[in-house]
Structures are given as structure tokens and as C-alpha cells.
Amino acid sequence: MTFILKYKQLNEERDIPHENYTIKDLLKELELSAQTMVSKQNGELVIEDTVIQDGDEIQLVQIIYGG
């Protein structure tokens, strides 16, 4: 069970570590603040409670920057 993560230059295949693995869990793992990001699942905006499915493409977009 894997998904594709796209974030900035990153474009990699990652394992889904457990059942009901959400985007929120992924953000925590990457130490990214949910407050500064929005997420897309297969090209569509979704909330962070969304469970990542096998074969998903998850794209993270940072929307808040300093300065």
C-alpha cells in the first residue's frame, strides 16, 4: 500500500504505514504545520482528516511564508 507525495521539489512514493492514515498524520510525520499548508488528494482540495488511500497522489502546498 503506497501513495505518491508531492511537496515542493519532492515527488516520491511512500508507504502507507497503517490503516486510517490521514493527511494530518502525514503532516505530523513531516513536521509541517497544518496551519501553513493546504492539501490535495488526486488533484482536488481536501481537509486534513482525509484518509490516504492506496495509489493516491497527495500534494501539499505551503500557503503561508514568513516575510
Add this chain to the structure above:
Amino acid sequence: MQCSKCGNPKVIYKREQSGQILCKDCFIESIEKKAIKTVKKEKLLDKGDKVLVALSGGKDSVTTLEVLNSFRERNIIDICAVTVDEGIANYRQEGVDIAIRHAQRLGIEHKVVSLKDEYGITLDEIMQRENHKGSCTYCGVFRRTIINKAAREMGATKIATGHNLDDEVQGIIMNYLEGNTDNLTKLGAKSESQAEEFTVKIKPLREIPEREIGLYVVAKDLEVHFDSCPYAMQSFRGEVSELINQLTEKHPTIKYSTLRGYDKIKNILKDELKKDYAHGRCSRCGEPASNELCKACSFLEELGL
């Protein structure tokens, strides 16, 4: 899970402060409605206004343009835009290009003014100087001067900036913590014009959280420049912002209540602390100034320009 407004199961946002869950269309509509409500409530626009949008190409200014354009489409106002190119390598150009594309898309009058053309120096060059005062000090003062001047040259009756709820609340708390009562009275949806030469400034997005503006531009597929300035560093504003965001996690309504509270006491503060504004002129450039030189010119003199 489904949209609290229309029942669409494809939801994109959960508003922590209200528990509301929204689909893309209802979210976009809620942002535009909120900004329009601020415009009406605070009487930010008058029919026939020519509004100059300070357009950096970032999410806040592009959203401001988008919202104000709905008033333009209804022939209530006219819009023009100015983009300031501070001369920051590997950062500013993309924003400038995006700003140009938005102006072309909407067919509005737009000009790009660079620090180099205006003052003969870029921000990068200023930062090479010894004992400079910090990038953001120059950046803010020169940008403001250029925007004020552009407003007069383009015949604008208002200047719209992209200040959002987070910016406003940071300003309130920061000035309060610093005891800067003078600046504290200057916040708000609409600036009072102190000198006739200063065009009134308006902030249509001041009740919208920064994160919602970021989501709005992504949801609406608006091209914006997402990047951080190479000079952005740990500032007091940054620390205050972090603190407020930490508090917001457990107390999701705190930004709104801070703004509401401030709006209630603002007029009292203004009346109590009102200062006579100097009606002097800068001896070098003729801009309104409280001292011999305006801030921009005093920096230029220090830089030997």
C-alpha cells in the same frame, strides 16, 4: 462529512471557530461575501472611486484585486494597480511577472516601479552597505512612499492593501506590547487622511484569516507567488504571530475577539491620543513630512544618495 451549506460531500475546509464545514464553491463564496461585508460595513468604497491596489503578486494582494474587481464589474469603482520592485534577487521578479499577468487578464492600468529607477539603488545593494538599518525598515518606507506617489500620479481616490486578520491582530498586540499608542490608533479598516496628499487606505481583507486567503487562491486557481523573502527573519512581529497562532489552537475565536475589542475602543483611543499632525513638507522631495526630511529622504541622505 458534508458541506454545512449545500450538502456537497466534497468538503475542503473546516472552520475551527464555528465548526462549519465547506465545499469548494461555498468556501469561495464565503470569502468573497466576507470581504464585501467588510467593504459595506466600514464604507470602504464610494461610487466612482478609483482604487489603486498595491499588487505584489502574493496571495493577499491578488485576493484583494479579485474581490474589488467584483465592484468594478458592476461599474461601482475603477481599479488600477502598482507593483513595487524592491530589487531582491531570486525573489521579487516572479511576483512582478504574476502581477503583470493579473493586470493584463483584467485589463487594468498597472505600473511597476522599481527602487532602482526611483532612487538609483536596489534593496540588495542597500544590504551590502555597512551599518544599514535592516532590510524591512527600508523596504517598508520606500514601498509606502512609492505607492502614495503612484496613487497621486494615477489619480486614485483610495489605496487598497491586502492586510488580513492575522496582520491586523499582530499589529494590535505588537503595538500594545511595545506601548506604541501612536501606532495603535492608526490600525483599522480605513485610514483617516492626515494630509490631503495622502490617499485614504483601505483593507478589505482585514476580517479574513491568512490561512483562508491561502486556501481561497488555491481553490480558485489564482496564480500567486508563494515564497518567502530571503531577508525575512526572526522579527518581533514573527514572534507575536507565533504566539497568537499557538493560542488559536485551543481558542479558535481569539483573533476575531481581539479585532472586535480593538474596533470598540479604537475611536476612544483616537480621541484621547489625537496628535496634531504636522503639515510640513519634506525639503528634499516635497512629500508631507513632520520633520525637515520625510523618512524616505532621510534614509537616502544617510545612504549618500
